[in-house]
Every structure is written in C-alpha cells, then in structure tokens.
Amino acid sequence: MSRLIRMDQTGHTTLAEWTAADADSVEAAVAAFRAELDTGGFAVVSEGEGKATQVRELPLDADLVIVRRPIAGG
Amino acid sequence: MEAASLPELASVPWRRRVDPDSLRRRGRWWTATTVAHSVPLAAIAVAIFVLAPLAVAVSAIVLAKALIIPALYAQRGANVVRTTRRAGAEAETRAAGLLGDLVGHDARELYARTGLVLERGGLGVWLLGEAGAVLVAPGGRRAWCWCVKAADASLPSADRVAHLLLALREDEAGFATVANLAFSGAPRRVRARMEKRAKPALTAAVAAAQA
Numbered sequence: 157m158s159r160l161i162r163m164d165q166t167g168h169t170t171l172a173e174w175t176a177a178d179a180d181s182v183e184a185a186v187a188a189f190r191a192e193l194d195t196g197g198f199a200v201v202s203e204g205e206g207k208a209t210q211v212r213e214l215p216l217d218a219d220l221v222i223v224r225r226p227i228a229g230g
Numbered sequence: 231m232e233a234a235s236l237p238e239l240a241s242v243p244w245r246r247r248v249d250p251d252s253l254r255r256r257g258r259w260w261t262a263t264t265v266a267h268s269v270p271l272a273a274i275a276v277a278i279f280v281l282a283p284l285a286v287a288v289s290a291i292v293l294a295k296a297l298i299i300p301a302l303y304a305q306r307g308a309n310v311v312r313t314t315r316r317a318g319a320e321a322e323t324r325a326a327g328l329l330g331d332l333v334g335h336d337a338r339e340l341y342a343r344t345g346l347v348l349e350r351g352g353l354g355v356w357l358l359g360e361a362g363a364v365l366v367a368p369g370g371r372r373a374w375c376w377c378v379k380a381a382d383a384s385l386p387s388a389d390r391v392a393h394l395l396l397a398l399r400e401d402e403a404g405f406a407t408v409a410n411l412a413f414s415g416a417p418r419r420v421r422a423r424m425e426k427r428a429k430p431a432l433t434a435a436v437a438a439a440q441a
Contacts, residue, residue: 163392165384167324198237200396202332206351208399210237222328224393225385226238229410230310230361230377 236404271296307375307413310362378409
C-alpha cells in the first residue's frame with residue numbers, strides 16, 4: 157500500500173493510500189496529490205541518504221510520497 | 231519520475247548557483263572581511279597604548295571591539311541551529327517518527343541526542359536543524375552556517391528539520407543557494423557557541439568530513 161502524506165502541524169497527515177491495481181484508490185490519490193500541488197505544496201519521494209526527487213505527477217510505484225511546504229532563507 | 235532543481239530557486243533569481251569553487255571563494259572572502267574588521271582595531275589599540283599609556287582604558291575598549299566582532303559573527307553562525315519553539319507532544323512524536331523513517335540509524339540516534347540531523351552531501355557534511363544548517367567542508371577545517379527554514383511556522387520541530395532534509399536531498403546546490411549565509415569559519419568557533427546539547431553533532435560532522 158502506497159501513501160501520500162503531508163507534513164503539517166499535526167506531525168503529518170495521510171491524504172491518500174493506494175495500490176496500483178485499485179483504480180478507485182489511484183484516482184482518489186491523484187486528486188489529493190493535485191490538490192496539494194495546487195495549494196503550493198511540493199511533492200517529494202525520498203530515495204535514501206543524499207537523494208530525493210521532486211515529482212509533479214503522482215508516482216504510482218512509490219511507497220511514500222511526502223508533501224512539503226516551501227523553504228526560504230531566514 | 232522527473233529530476234528537478236529546487237523550485238524555491240525561482241524566489242532568488244539574482245543568486246548564482248552555489249558550487250564548490252564559489253563556496254571556497256565565499257569562505258576566503260568571509261575570512262578576509264573578518265580580518266579587515268579586527269586587525270585595524272587591534273592595531274589602533276596597540277598604537278593608543280604605545281603613544282599614550284595613560285589611555286590604557288581606551289586601548290582596552292578598542293581591543294575588546296576587535297575581539298568581539300569575530301565572536302559575534304561566530305555566534306550568529308551557531309544561532310542557525312539553535313532549538314526553537316516546540317509543538318504539542320503528540321505532533322512532535324509523529325513528526326519525529328517520520329523524520330526517523332527518512333534517515334539511517336546513526337543519524338536517527340544523533341538527532342535524538344542533539345536535535346540535529348547529519349547528512350552527507352557532495353559539498354560536505356551537513357547538520358540540519360529547525361531553522362538552519364551547518365555545512366562542514368571536506369577535511370573538516372571550515373564550516374558554513376546557513377539560515378534557512380520551512381515557510382510554515384506551525385510545523386513541529388522534527389517536521390521543520392524534515393523539510394530541510396528533503397529540500398537538501400532534492401538539490402544540494404540549490405539548497406545552499408536559497409539559504410542565507412550567516413557565517414563561515416573554523417568549526418571550533420561555531421561549536422564553542424552552540425547549545426551544549428548540540429555540540430556533539432558538530433563534532434560528529436567534523437569527524438565525518440575528515441573521514
């Protein structure tokens with residue numbers, strides 16, 4: 157089961173869970189993914205130390221997709 | 231999946247992308263600036279004492295300024311990894327769990343002890359805090375302290391660290407470009423002014439940079 161989560165004030169919130177074989181869960185996950193990007197979030201798939209990839213389409217084969225907010229110099 | 235540079239770079243289009251050469255130049259420039267601030271004041275203090283020994287108090291004040299200016303710069307560097315406000319215990323626990331899933335055992339253990347995450351990168355070894363990062367150059371002889379943070383102030387502290395970690399992993403040079411440089415100099419000068427709890431993290435980062 158793959159998960160789309162958003163880091164927020166609660167720690168994190170699970171927005172969607174899907175399996176590639178379940179079209180309904182994929183459709184819901186894609187809708188949740190797009191909604192997050194539309195509100196200014198960035199979606200990232202971490203691939204271990206030193207490597208993460210920003211994604212603009214929901215990668216259906218990823219185990220975990222994390223939505224983060226923008227960063228800025230302080 | 232598609233590779234992408236850090237999207238936040240769009241907010242700082244006037245900045246040249248950081249690379250190892252530009253980092254070295256900025257480090258040397260930072261040292262030169264510090265010397266330019268301090269040496270003249272120290273020379274003036276000596277001159278005052280030599281020319282007018284009775285004005286020793288004035289000489290001491292000028293000498294103190296020569297010493298305080300570099301110390302203030304180093305303090306500014308140490309402040310980038312200072313612990314800030316905590317969210318509720320439940321949110322912090324959830325956020326720490328996610329952060330723990332993103333890093334290896336050693337980094338997880340170091341975070342639990344110090345509140346900082348150690349991450350190796352192409353530019354050196356990074357220490358990530360809630361509102362900034364310290365980069366230790368390969369060899370461990372110079373540190374760069376960067377002010378950079380997640381835009382959402384309501385996030386739990388571990389989530390703020392995770393934001394920086396993910397952005398760093400997406401695009402290390404872009405991360406250093408977006409961040410504001412607060413200090414560059416010897417790691418020992420930063421370590422001396424860090425919170426006691428955080429000091430072992432910088433020691434570990436220097437050791438990793440020397441390995």
